[in-house]
Amino acid sequence: MRVIGTAGHVDHGKSTLVEALTGTHPDRLKEEREREMTIDLGFAWLTLPGNEEIGIIDVPGHRDFIENMLSGVGGIDAALFVIAADEGVMPQTREHLSILNLLQVQGGVVALTKVDMVEDHEWLDLVEEEIGQALRGSILEDAPIIRVSGRNGTGIPELLHALDLCLAERPKRVDYGRPRLPVDRVFSIAGFGTIVTGTLGDGCLKVADEIEILPQKIRGRVRGLQTHKKKEEIAIPGSRTAVNISGVTVDQLSRGNVVVHPKDYRITGRFDARLSILTEASSALKHNAEVKLYIGSAEVLARLRVLGQEEIKPGDDGWVQFEVKQPVVTVRGDRYIIRRPSPGETLGGGVVLDPHPKGRHKRFAGQTVERLQALERGTPEDVFLQTLVGPGIAPLKDISARSNLGREPLQETIAALADGGHLLFLEPVNTENISPDMDVLVTNQAYWDSTSSTILVAISEYHQTYPLRRGMPREELKSRLKVSQRVFNALLGRLTSSGAILESGPLVSSADHEIRYNPQQQKAIDALMGRFSESPYAPPTVKECLAIVDDEVYQSLLDSGDLNQVASDVVFRGVDYEHLKSEVKTILQRQGTLTAAQFRDHFNTSRRYALAFLEHLDSRGITVRDGDVRRLRR
Numbered sequence: 001m002r003v004i005g006t007a008g009h010v011d012h013g014k015s016t017l018v019e020a021l022t023g024t025h026p027d028r029l030k031e032e033r034e035r036e037m038t039i040d041l042g043f044a045w046l047t048l049p050g051n052e053e054i055g056i057i058d059v060p061g062h063r064d065f066i067e068n069m070l071s072g073v074g075g076i077d078a079a080l081f082v083i084a085a086d087e088g089v090m091p092q093t094r095e096h097l098s099i100l101n102l103l104q105v106q107g108g109v110v111a112l113t114k115v116d117m118v119e120d121h122e123w124l125d126l127v128e129e130e131i132g133q134a135l136r137g138s139i140l141e142d143a144p145i146i147r148v149s150g151r152n153g154t155g156i157p158e159l160l161h162a163l164d165l166c167l168a169e170r171p172k173r174v175d176y177g178r179p180r181l182p183v184d185r186v187f188s189i190a191g192f193g194t195i196v197t198g199t200l201g202d203g204c205l206k207v208a209d210e211i212e213i214l215p216q217k218i219r220g221r222v223r224g225l226q227t228h229k230k231k232e233e234i235a236i237p238g239s240r241t242a243v244n245i246s247g248v249t250v251d252q253l254s255r256g257n258v259v260v261h262p263k264d265y266r267i268t269g270r271f272d273a274r275l276s277i278l279t280e281a282s283s284a285l286k287h288n289a290e291v292k293l294y295i296g297s298a299e300v301l302a303r304l305r306v307l308g309q310e311e312i313k314p315g316d317d318g319w320v321q322f323e324v325k326q327p328v329v330t331v332r333g334d335r336y337i338i339r340r341p342s343p344g345e346t347l348g349g350g351v352v353l354d355p356h357p358k359g360r361h362k363r364f365a366g367q368t369v370e371r372l373q374a375l376e377r378g379t380p381e382d383v384f385l386q387t388l389v390g391p392g393i394a395p396l397k398d399i400s401a402r403s404n405l406g407r408e409p410l411q412e413t414i415a416a417l418a419d420g421g422h423l424l425f426l427e428p429v430n431t432e433n434i435s436p437d438m439d440v441l442v443t444n445q446a447y448w449d450s451t452s453s454t455i456l457v458a459i460s461e462y463h464q465t466y467p468l469r470r471g472m473p474r475e476e477l478k479s480r481l482k483v484s485q486r487v488f489n490a491l492l493g494r495l496t497s498s499g500a501i502l503e504s505g506p507l508v509s510s511a512d513h514e515i516r517y518n519p520q521q522q523k524a525i526d527a528l529m530g531r532f533s534e535s536p537y538a539p540p541t542v543k544e545c546l547a548i549v550d551d552e553v554y555q556s557l558l559d560s561g562d563l564n565q566v567a568s569d570v571v572f573r574g575v576d577y578e579h580l581k582s583e584v585k586t587i588l589q590r591q592g593t594l595t596a597a598q599f600r601d602h603f604n605t606s607r608r609y610a611l612a613f614l615e616h617l618d619s620r621g622i623t624v625r626d627g628d629v630r631r632l633r634r
Contacts, residue, residue: 003076003240004080004167006059006082007082008083008092009087012090012113014059048163049161078105080109080163111155114149128145144162173201174406179204179235180260182258183255186253195245196245197241197242206233207222213253223244271330272321273320273352276348277316281347288303291338291341293338332403387403388423388444392451418431424442427493458477469552470507525549539571542568583603595628
C-alpha cells in the first residue's frame with residue numbers, strides 16, 4: 001500500500017482535485033471550508049485503475065502553513081504536484097518543489113489544474129513550457145503533465161492512469177519487522193477513546209500489540225486498527241493507519257510522537273547528517289545556528305553544528321551534527337527539512353547518517369568526516385562497520401537496526417564481515433546460522449585490538465604496582481573500562497579463552513604472572529608460618545601477623561590461599577582452615593549439632609577462635625545457628 005501527497009501553491013485547486021479523484025473533500029475543519037483554503041493536513045483514498053488502493057495526503061499551499069505541509073509530506077511515495085493553468089508557477093510552487101527535492105520523493109505526476117478557466121490553448125502550451133523549465137533538474141523533471149479540471153472532470157481518467165504508472169515503478173515499502181508510525185493526528189471518539197493516525201513504515205502493527213509512544217516512553221496497547229475507514233487486524237507498511245490505543249489519554253499525545261513496539265527504537269537528542277542548503281537560501285548556514293527541524297511528523301528546535309568547514313553556503317552540501325531541544329526518533333536514511341525560525345524560510349534538508357553518535361564531534365576531525373562519508377556512500381559492509389564504530393560493542397540486532405540496510409543485504413553483509421574476520425562475536429554463537437536479529441555481542445577488529453590492549457596494559461600495570469598480589473580485582477578493572485557487566489564478561493571471556501589472561505574468582509591476572517618474594521620477604525614468611533605451626537588452632541592474630549610481614553606480603557598470602565582470614569582479627573593457615581572446615585562437617589554429620597564449647601574442646605583452642613570460625617561457616621552458608629548449637633544447612 002502506498003501514499004501520495006499533494007504539493008503546490010495556495011488556491012491552485014489541490015483539495016478540489018482530491019475531491020474529484022476520491023469523492024472525499026479533504027478539508028475537515030470548519031475554518032477551512034469557510035475560507036476555502038487548506039490550513040491543516042487532509043486525508044482521502046482511492047483505488048487506481050490497476051486495482052491498488054492508495055492514500056492521499058492533502059497539504060496546505062499557503063506560506064503561512066508551510067510547517068503543517070512539512071508534517072505530512074515526509075512519508076509519501078510520490079507527489080501529485082498541482083499547478084493552476086491560470087497562474088502558472090508561483091512562489092509556493094517553487095518552495096514545495098524544493099522540499100520534494102530535499103526529501104527525495106521518488107517521482108510523481110504534475111496536474112495542470114483549472115484548465116476549464118483557460119480558453120486559449122496557446123496559453124496552456126506556454127504554461128506547460130514554463131513548468132518544464134521549473135522542473136528541470138528536479139525529481140519531477142520527467143513527470144508527465146496532465147491537464148485536468150476538478151470542477152468538470154476533464155483529464156481525471158488520464159490523471160488516474162498516470163498515477164497508476166508512476167506508482168507501478170516505485171518499489172513496495174520494506175518490512176523490517178520494526179513498525180514505526182509518526183503521528184500526524186490525535187483525537188478521541190466516544191466509546192473508543194484515543195486515536196492516532198499516521199503513515200505506517202518499517203513493519204506491521206497488529207490488534208492487541210503492546211506499543212510504546214516516543215519520546216514520552218508511554219506504554220499502551222492496540223485496541224483497534226483502521227485503514228481508509230476499514231477495520232483491519234493487521235496494518236501493513238505504507239498504509240495510512242488509524243490506531244485506537246488503550247491505556248493512553250489524548251492529552252498525553254501530540255503530532256510528532258511516534259508509535260513503535262517497545263524496545264525497537266531509541267530516542268535521540270543528537271544525530272549526524274548530510275545537509276544540502278538551497279541555492280535560493282538568503283544566506284549561508286553558520287556553525288551553531290538555531291533552526292527548526294522537521295523529521296517524520298515532528299517539528300523541533302535544534303542547534304546545528306557544522307563539521308569540517310566554517311559554514312555551508314547556499315547551493316552547497318556539508319556534514320552536520322544536530323542537537324535537538326526535544327528528543328526525536330530517527331534511523332539512518334531518514335530525510336529531514338530545516339527552516340529558519342524567524343523570519344520563516346526553508347533553508348535546506350538532507351539525510352540522517354548516524355542517529356546515535358557516541359558524543360559531540362570535534363568540528364575539524366578528519367576521521368569524523370571520513371566516517372560520515374562511508375555512512376553516506378560506502379558499501380553495505382562499510383555502513384555496517386561504521387555504524388558499529390559509535391558503540392564499539394553492541395548486540396548484533398541493535399547494529400542491524402541502526403544500519404537500516406534491509407534484511408537480505410544485512411544477512412549477506414554480516415556473513416561476509418564474519419568470514420573476513422572484520423566482525424567479531426564476543427559471545428558463543430553458531431556462525432552457520434547467524435541472523436541479523438540475534439542478541440549476541442559483536443565488535444570490529446580495530447575496537448577489539450584497542451580494548452583488549454587496554455585491558456592487558458591495565459592488568460600489567462597492576463602487577464607492576466602490586467607484584468605480590470595474585471591478580472587485579474575484577475570490579476576495579478570494570479570500573480576503569482566503564483562498560484556494562486555483560487560487555488565486561490564478554491571481553492574477559494574472549495581474553496581468557498585465548499589464554500591471554502587467567503581468571504580466579506574475583507581476580508584476573510596476566511597468563512605469565514608469577515609471585516616472587518625477595519630473600520628478606522621469604523625469611524619473614526617462614527618465620528610467620530613457624531608461628532602458625534606452633535599453634536594451628538590458636539594462631540597469631542592479624543595484628544601479630546602484620547608485625548612479622550608487611551601489608552603487601554600479608555595480602556599476597558591471603559590471595560594465594562596460604563592464609564584465610566575468617567574475622568577482623570582472626571586468621572588461619574590455608575591447610576588448617578580446610579582441616580577445621582572438613583572436621584566440623586564430619587562432626588555435624590555424625591552427631592547433628594555442635595556448640596562453641598564443644599568446638600573449643602575438640603580443637604584445644606579458645607572460645608574466641610571457636611566463635612569466629614563458626615560464625616564464618618554460618619556466613620558461608622555451610623552451617624546454621626539454632627540457639628546455642630550449629631547444624632549443617634540443608
